[in-house]
Amino acid sequence: MIEEKSVKIDDREVFYLKRTGVSPKTTLIFIHGFPFSSSMWKPQLEVLPEGIEAYAPDIRGFGKSTTPHSFFSVDLFARDLFAFLDTLQLGQVVLCGLSMGGYISLRAAEIDRSRIKGIVLCDTNCVADTNESKLKRFSTIDLVASGRKNEFAESFLKNLFAESSFEKKDPGIELIRSIILSTAGSTICGSQLALASRTDTSAVLGEIAVPALVIRGEYDQVMTPAQAIQLQQGIRRSELITVPSAGHMSNIENPEVFNDALLNFLAKHFS
Incomplete structure (x- = not known):
């Protein structure tokens, strides 16, 4: 069963989806992309085995x-x-x-690797x-700040799928469109600045000693094959899975292959 819950952390309220496991051995944390929400992970939350408990929080502002x-x-x-x-007293x-x-x-792995027992990196990179x-992100800020969020959403969707x-x-396209349109313009703009100013995390790859899975959609227009290979080659205990017939939203576009890869990874290392 998937529950929607919330918790107060300092001066903000964090909403999250929780999939409760039966005698869980492993806790899985799903972290959504920009500018989405925890609901993008429902195709995965619904298929997890009983030995896994999972949480999918909405990042602040999302x-x-x-x-x-x-x-x-x-x-x-x-x-x-x-x-x-x-706050939820979750360990590794x-x-x-x-x-x-x-x-x-x-970035979390750079801050404290001791809290992480495994990592799954989907349609992402470390550079x-x-x-x-950066200039593209600044253009997005101008677009959204001028009241043209709909125009941004339609343009952005073309690169996602x-x-x-x-x-x-x-149907995932309409789901993501609705999430983007419901996201506050200030959150979109603030996040674009955050992404433009993020640090390079390639140095941490060689320090990650836990099992890792790298997943990339076959037709991802946002992340290149070379970037996925860089992650896989940089993390010594890792494997790379390509999801066919999928773009940047590989977990939504081809959930069968994505879920098989995720479940096999969890069963292999954390059952």
């Missing part, structure tokens, strides 16, 4: 979680993650982050933005 300000950074998001773990966990969620996972990428997903009218 979904239903509140924030007292929008001066964000990936470092702040990572420290929020640890505050969430501490497996992190599963997509895109921005992967950036947060890698900082190029100047070109594979062409085949649009052809078959994947």
